[in-house]
Amino acid sequence: MIFWKAFFQNSTVGESSEKNFKNIFLLDKTCDKIELKDIYLSSTKNINLYELEQLCDSVGWVKRPLKKVKIALKNSSIIISLIQKNDSKTRLVGFARATSDNGFNATIWDVVIHPDFQGLGLGKVIMHQLIKQLRQAEISTITLFAEPDVISFYKKLGFIKDPDGVKGMFWYPR
Template sequence: MGFWKNLFTGSDPASAPKATQLEEYSTEVVGQYTSGNARLFFSTEREIDLYELEELCDAVGWSRRPMRKVRKALQFSFLVMTIWEQRSSQRRLVGFARATSDHAFNATIWDVVIHPTYQGKGLGKAMMKQMIKQLRTEDISNITLFADPQVVDFYRGLGFMSDPEGIKGMFWYPD
């Protein structure tokens, strides 16, 4: 996690990027990190170029989904979290996650993706911590998700429990 140790230190003037640079992109920046020429920042702004999101999802091998539905899903998600890599004037989407919610008790996290370039460097963990922090700010106390087998331990490391008290995640799909 050392690589990302400076994340969420926006209050530290030494690590804070110039306000004008951030304002170009979003007023919803919630965390940042500087590494060499690249700066990474987390945002809850949900105006995302859907082609860029598709590119990110392609990079991890996800099936393509109709953009019309992706647009609607973003619009009706309670929280959308993105990670942007910025080099000089170029920025690139390198991380994404979103959550549905009743705005009161429960949230469910979906579509957690980190670009392969940044996998294994603690960025996914940092993003999930940021998701939890944001949801807690909104007084959501029950945060849920459905984890593929290979990431169950990853989420366990973040404090997620599988099948607590025998509660089972269940799915219904059309025939």
């Protein structure tokens, strides 16, 4: 396991538009799987929709209309992304977002790490940052939907299934 150290670069702490930071530089690392260079953790809402679509494609998610994705991002309270910057090129390698009532509750959506970068602790990095920001906003209940094969990933982050026997209910158009 690689331990990621994060430190602020061009710190924007305290700027109102981007709650705590714009870019956190994660250490250059070389592991046996891939050369990990210049990976940034970002809270920008300015996400390239085509890159996000490619990232979601890379893990086999069903395509969604970009127009709707754009609206969903615009209405998300927090977006965290992982961007690899090599020379002048950038590449979106991780993403997660949360919607919130800004009082009590928030829900996390679209947690994804590109397969080339999975298993290196980056999913944990992105989730920790999202949870940290939601806690800073004094959100007390954070929910998410987990596919069966990622339940252990979320459990390791402290998520529990159906506390107090509360069961989620769903309504879908038929």
